[in-house]
Amino acid sequence: MTDHTDEQAPAAASFWRDPRKRAIVFQVIVLAIVLGLGAYIFHNTLHNLEKRGISTGFAFLHNEAGFGILFSLIPYDETYTFGRTFLVGLLNTLLVSAIGIVLATILGFIVGVARLSHNWIISRLANLYIEIFRNVPLLLQILFWYFAMLPLLPHPRQSLAFEGGIFLNRRGLYLPAPVAEPGFGWVLVTLGLVIAAVVVLRRWAHRRQEATWQIFPVFWTSLALLIGLPLLSYGLLGAPLDWDYPALKGFNFQGGMTVIPELVALAIALAIYTAAYIAEIVRSGIQSVSHGQTEAAYALGLKRGTTLRLVIIPQAMRVIIPQLTSQYLNLTKNSSLAPAIGYPDLVAVFAGTTLNQTGQAVEIIAMTMGVYLTLSLTISAFMNWYNKRMALVER
């Protein structure tokens, strides 16, 4: 204790000679300048907007929108508010980003692994894919998938008809929509129980393998359970699900579910473009694992596929995940190119039509930027958490 007081004695000599106190003073000064500047800019903006007679504030969010939106995940028509258009746009952005991320990841991993294939043709093809799609601007690719592919599909009256009431034409893909009847809840309950059972089964199989060296066919058993049991309960309950089939009425199909071509074109373009980058990331990740690991695995008698799945990929993931994160962020942000082909995402609906009808650029752009910032930070936080989980655990 006495040592402590001795140490602090010289610090008390002068306020300015204490680096810690000095640092705090500087921090406070900088903070004050930044906040002051911010407040000045904020005040100045409001003042100028008012002087020019431009409306400000967020009251417009409660006004009736009065325009139609092509596609919405939640109920929407012209009588809903501008605030609702924000939600509709946001959900559409999330939808196309989520589909894009899933597709890009699957495709990227396949191409990345194919790039390293010992089969000359396969690895060349993968290389060709990467070089083409990485080097053509994304906007052009989106326009290509939309305007070049659209005329290849037939007119509504000559739609391609598939088994089970599925139709394809230039207006989209028309599917029967499931309509739940009483009792369908129990099928969902069964499905939930089966998923829980599969998780338990996997753990049990893992422990058993560690203890007895016996391998249980987890994958096939899980698949059989996942498909079989819900189907069985569905049959026993007397098929409590009705289908709303699309039918040609007037100009187009009515009823059922529609997958609009804008969504398909945008998701495909985003997925294919981003997959080219992900493929390179996967390749570099796999190559970062020393070849000795592969040799060791072969020496232990593991098969090629098993080696890749159990030895190489888990180690490669540590290199892959951080870069994958930035590709997911890019994909989400790139989805804002949607207005070019008329997909009603946040930028098209909210920062587009809503902005134009209300003229409140500052509020709307700030909200839109806030959304993308939040989305990016959320994805980033999730991937950081996943990265920590996947990181090499020292044993």
Added chain:
Amino acid sequence: MMRKIFAAGTLLAVSAMPAAHAGATLDAVKAKGFVQCGVSTGLPGFSAANDKGQWAGLDVDVCRAVAAAVFGDASKVKFTPLTAKERFTALQSGEIDMLSRNTTWTLTRDTNLGLNFAGVNYYDGQGFMVHKSLGVKSAKELDGAAICIQAGTTTELNLADYFRSNGMKYQAITYDTSDESVKGFEAGRCDVLTSDQSQLYALRIKLKNPGSAVVLPEVISKEPLGPVVRNGDEDWLKVVRWSLFAMINAEEMGVTSKNVDEMRKTTKDPGKQRLLGLSGIKGQGLKLSDDWSYNIIKQVGNYSEAFEHNVGMGSPLKIARGLNALWSKGGIQYAPPIR
């Protein structure tokens, strides 16, 4: 911590971009030596680059008239092509001095957006264009149709109103530019293309096969289109307004770019003398030179010349004067007198 504060500061700075001082646009325009005019990204007849790469059209002529009035030289204009979505922000932020881009005058735009409409240079109305093969004769038969539109226009609202009031359903496919909406229409994504009727005619000649589409007879809205300026700058508003009025008055008095020189020398008509800046208030009230209106007529022409040359019988659009004829000839184009 510091990084976050800086990020917040940058965000605010960006949000304050349009905070330039609202002042005398006329002085600023005179000082920089040209008019920065917002036009469309390419609408034949109204504002589009011609085969020589110069901007031409009815809306472009309003910009040129303003330049002629201010500088005595109609070529002192720089053009900023804008999509419907971008146009008001560009004007509010001071990126352009005036907007002449087939813009509909509405209450919301006049009051909430900090804008002033200087006049009407084209009376329009919203219509529909359909593929001929559908055999549709009237807009009332469009229940359930897929409709291509350009984003950020009054068209989106009129469309919703029309279908709602007629108890019909529609699917709106909203594109960023009118070019894309035409492409969507041509690719068969939609049955119908909707826009102001004048635009439909202009867009129709962009189709590979213009004969494959027909414009339906219904006009579902009033679309008075005109030049727009920022709120709070009366001097500039008046220059733009009277530049347009001078063109209309010149047509009414039969003064054209061809005969204006002769008229200026010989006319005894007091009305024409005032129009040409020989007597009366001249350029004083507008803070312009006395020959401001002469320059407009000489270099740009009167309203009739601009109309016929750009969208009328002297152009591929072949639009009849209709509502846009002078009030004295069965239309509603009417300009207050120059006196």
